[in-house]
Amino acid sequence: MKMGMVIDLEKCIGCRSCMVACKQHNAQPPGTWWNRVFTPGSHHHLTPPAKGIEFFLPVHCQHCENAPCAKVCPVGATYHAPDGAVLIDFERCIGCRYCMSACPYGVRQFNWEAPEKAHQRAGYQEHYRFGYPEDHRKEGRLVYAPLRPKGVVEKCTFCAQYRDKGELPACVRGCPGKARMIGDLDDPDSEIRKLIRERNAFQLLPEKGTKPTVYYLPPKAKEI
């Protein structure tokens, strides 16, 4: 089994529901966004960069097979789970931030201060908490915690806490356009493999050799 994700840019309407679902479910502190939806070429979201051209591009951790972040991590805090997802052990990370320089996709984020303090600074209501409320361990390793320790790195886990219970990641469930799909890349007959073949799927920065397991289906040019 090798986890993979396909995002159909033809179906993506740029609503950013996945962004918000991700932020909420994973209790991301202010200023931290694991998942972002862009309007490539434009400085403003939902603004066509040129007449007749507008598409949206959700970007989060690409769960690379040849992940530079895992290779540089001096203590093996960033590692590949058996299904191929790239996870971070919040109890082992020493916070050297080497992985942040190594990742070409700019998706890794650091806890510059304790999340409670960050909440205060951003003016959140006192004791207001959101997100999946319990710690989650995978094979004993802490891969999700609602309150992150200060000084560690975090990023998208493909919602390890939900997948381990047989549920889909929050972004997949939250997408009203059903643009997202996960599946098994090792199985040539899986739905995502089929889509990758039939729809000319592409990856981000394939030239970096990171072998992302997130694939994008190109959109048709729109008439607007």
Place this chain on the structure above:
Amino acid sequence: MSATMKNALRISGALFLIAIVAWLYQLKEGLVLTNLQNSYSWGLYISGLAFFVGNAAGGLVLSSSIYLFGVKKLKPLAKLGALTAFANVTAAMLIVLPDIGKPIRLYNMLLHPNFMSPLVWDVIVLNLYAAVSALYLYILMLPDLTGPLARFAVKVADPAGFSETWARRIAPVALLFAIGIHVITAWIFSTQGARDWWFSPAMAPDFVSVAIGVGTAVVLLAAALAYGTGEKYQDAYQTLALIVFMAVCVHLFLMMNDLVIHAWFGDAETHRIMEIAWGDFAWAHIFEVVAPLAGAWLLLQERVRRSLPRLAASAGLLIVGVFVHRFLIMPAAYNNIPMTMTPLGLPGVHWSLPIASGRFFPGLSTFLDSYAYAPSFIEVVILLGIMAYAVFLVLLAIAKLPILAKEVS
């Protein structure tokens, strides 16, 4: 101990203590006290690592000149070389600590080392180099460990002969580790295919050449301060100055070679690198070229070498120039977002994805694709404190141990 020495020890010791307190405070509050953020995740501290590692090369230059190339006139300076090497390589390890989010967990490097990581290699080789520098210094001091220090001396029949033999044996090992610290520190950056500014085979040889230049300048400065600029060591100073000048020339050549190759092809990434190097940082860039070159050229002049203030100013200029060079490792790497694309249907457009800063900066967007980093007050205080630590250690050793040649002490 002279009054000047006492005061210098007091001041440098105090600065180091202040840095420790500042670091403890930063440990409590988090790295939010620095001016770093997610898109610009390493700054002054890691530049400091590269800087101190470079300064530590003096020991290598002296030991290999004396024992591998037979330059006997440098022998009286060998202990100073080993001492400055030890002080700087330990400073390099110290300056990494405040950059680490969870330093308490550093034991994980021993429990779960990932041998793919160049950072693990660097920690290993820095420790080995520190150990071998200390050992080398001890061997060199052995014949002079007399009086109250005699209890620290290993008992051998002929201390002078023993010292000479073992210094000769250790020199090649020290050379290996010494080159290792520069090459591997460079690899931390130059293995990163994500960052065009770093991803260059020229970086490791360049680190070696800068280090030989600045490390030797550090020894030259220390020697002039300790022994003065009288006739006695002029010969040795001249040799050191020549090494400094040649190393700086090789460094500038490697750097320019890299820039020309980047600039010639002129793809979009390079374009951005050039904009940063020649636009926002043009003055710093000019300084990083001119200051080491001018400093090294001045040291070649006999007039300069015969006057302590002039020699100190020239060596200082070179060292500051190299420091700026180290600072410039970061901006063109972080302000050039790796995740760029040509949006579908818009050939010719080069578009970078902004990165979530992870911090709250009033007046700045959460999502940044470039960031004007300047170190915060606490970063500067900690870096100065670690510099003071290196000075303190060198002075203390000179005061307490038989480092200087007998005639003077």
